[in-house]
Amino acid sequence: MQKLYGQVIKELETRPELLTTITDLSVLTPPAELIQELLSAVFLPITANYMYGVSLPFTFHSVYASPRFKEELLKPGTSEIQFPDANSRQKLETEMKHFAYGLILKKYLGYNNPDSSRFIYSYPDNQSGLTHYMEMRMDGRFIDVHPAGEMPPLPPPVLLISIPTVL
């Protein structure tokens, strides 16, 4: 591991701005190659033709996108995720809301919610004239949640029984 990632870790240590909470995304631009190397641990290079990306939690703002993801899902010239139809954005917003509450309940009430969420959208293939269905899987293992200020009171778990485990 040391041999494989030693150089990456060394380089990271020379950039303290990457070792704290990042609120200004522009700090990610200069070390783009380093970020790419880090992401290769998550996305294997052999999956170059696959669609994958990284976004800020529960937003439509991507911080990294594979070439195909960029081509099919990013608004040209921006890093905003956009869907071919308006309905899908609305459905994903609902899905994100459920997923976000799932993470809160999991962390603070020990609710048994999954680490990932899935969402299906349709994609018109202009070449064949047919519709494709794509599954977007959002992995929440790299997301941490904490109260913005004072911890708001959460309802007692007994009241949450009617909310399905998979929110």
Place this chain on the structure above:
Amino acid sequence: MTIDELVQQVPIEKFVFEGITVIRINDVTQQEVINLMKEKFLDENSFSDASVYAELETHIQTLIGLKGLSVGVTPFFKINNHYIYSDLHNANSILFRHLQSIAEKDEISDYCKLLFRDSNRPLLFDTLQEQVLNDVQCLQYYFREGARSLILCPLKQRNNLIGLLEISSPEAGQLLPLHISRIEAAIPLFTLGLEKSLEHLNYEVDKVIKKNLLPCSPPWNGSLQR
């Protein structure tokens, strides 16, 4: 408590989410189309509702990966050993589209039953040529409807042919063996749809019989009358 009540009681703005979301996207067209078709087939009128049928046709085109295919379903419903040809159920048949007389339909229905008597496998006619049109009697009707390449899938209930799923292309040589493998998961759904239609038809026939014939029957003198 519902999720909406939770949202009201604990606004999401009271929390901060840090980190990243890793997103992976996969093409799940085949599974999703089968799921959508299952939903449609749960509706007992799937074969008589034109809009539902149009959707099913689109789904088959998506599964095969070719636009411009025609999809038909020809039922061979039998009640009391007689074929029943209902406009409602035959509206989506390619085979029966231009057959007017009941005798012709009976003959071709019997022929299809014979054709698939010993086989449950779909038949592929990649190109409808003169030779094959002469050899297989029913193919001329598809040819007249513009089919130049054809897949016929037998829909069987307890080894009895109750219908045919017909997939036709206007282009010779367009349909290939690989297309059969793409639709195999959908064939049992069409069988299920036909079974439900047949069940519904039986129920309707029963209802008509009871309505029209029972008043002539001798009065019931048991406890029911009381």
